[in-house]
Amino acid sequence: MLKISQRLLALAQQVPSGSRVADIGTDHALIPCYLASRGISSFVVGVDLHKGPLIAANHTVQLSGMSQYISIREGNGLAPLAPGEADVVIIAGMGGDTIREILDQAPEVLEEVKKLILQPMTGSYHVRGWLFQNGWTIEKEDIIQEEGRIYEIIVAEKGASPVLHEMELSYGPFLIQNKHPLLLGIMEKDIISLQDIVKRLAKSTGKEARRKQLQLAKRIEEIKELIEWLSVAKP
Numbered sequence: 362m363l364k365i366s367q368r369l370l371a372l373a374q375q376v377p378s379g380s381r382v383a384d385i386g387t388d389h390a391l392i393p394c395y396l397a398s399r400g401i402s403s404f405v406v407g408v409d410l411h412k413g414p415l416i417a418a419n420h421t422v423q424l425s426g427m428s429q430y431i432s433i434r435e436g437n438g439l440a441p442l443a444p445g446e447a448d449v450v451i452i453a454g455m456g457g458d459t460i461r462e463i464l465d466q467a468p469e470v471l472e473e474v475k476k477l478i479l480q481p482m483t484g485s486y487h488v489r490g491w492l493f494q495n496g497w498t499i500e501k502e503d504i505i506q507e508e509g510r511i512y513e514i515i516v517a518e519k520g521a522s523p524v525l526h527e528m529e530l531s532y533g534p535f536l537i538q539n540k541h542p543l544l545l546g547i548m549e550k551d552i553i554s555l556q557d558i559v560k561r562l563a564k565s566t567g568k569e570a571r572r573k574q575l576q577l578a579k580r581i582e583e584i585k586e587l588i589e590w591l592s593v594a595k596p
């Protein structure tokens with residue numbers, strides 16, 4: 362039986378049984394093969410932009426014996442999909458900006474999609490912002506730690522979202538609300554990189570640098586306040 366990492370498993374577990382799934386940036390097609398071999402999905406499209414991953418994907422599919430349920434396609438983002446082919450779209454292991462671009466490029470495909478399962482490597486702020494602006498509402502969020510790295514998972518469905526303030530866009534409304542234990546590590550890392558930028562800005566004398574410095578200092582304070590709130594135990 363095919364074994365997949367804890368991160369990929371956490372993504373696969375968000376797929377409702379019986380869904381038609383598209384895995385964008387499928388690489389080795391581990392998610393499609395897992396979903397098909399476990400009987401979770403009998404139609405999975407794995408899309409990738411590059412030749413190497415496509416060769417690897419076809420190889421995994423062949424080895425899994427699931428080729429009648431999986432279609433591996435070459436192309437950019439959602440472009441190789443026809444509207445109505447997938448009701449769940451997974452986009453994992455890419456930067457938030459790339460995920461946002463992919464989602465922006467094919468409104469006619471997304472029209473028919475019911476669930477998005479997203480795992481941005483960076484810039485989850487941009488992903489949440491896109492969801493909020495485009496008629497999607499976050500249904501679930503999680504953070505997975507694997508081999509010393511932290512991965513955010515965002516699951517969204519169609520529907521009106523409550524207004525998300527800056528901290529919620531950055532750190533996730535549900536992750537904050539549930540005081541996710543791994544959130545603190547992400548926020549502390551952000552503070553360190555913001556403090557670094559503030560230090561560098563302090564060396565320049567320009568007005569713009571000063572304005573940016575004050576803006577970042579305010580942001581650091583906001584994150585620290587949120588950390589303080591998170592560190593109070595849940596009632």
Ligand SMILES: C[S@@+](CC[C@H](N)C(=O)[O-])C[C@H]1O[C@@H](n2cnc3c(N)ncnc32)[C@H](O)[C@@H]1O
Pocket residue numbers: 385386387388389408409410411414436437438439452453454455459463
């Ligand atoms: C880091 S791998 C992630 C693989 C897998 N989704 C995972 O989470 O383990 C990113 C994959 O996305 C593919 N990719 C990057 N941009 C893409 C795009 N615009 N459309 C389709 N695939 C893309 C790359 O070729 C690569 O195979």
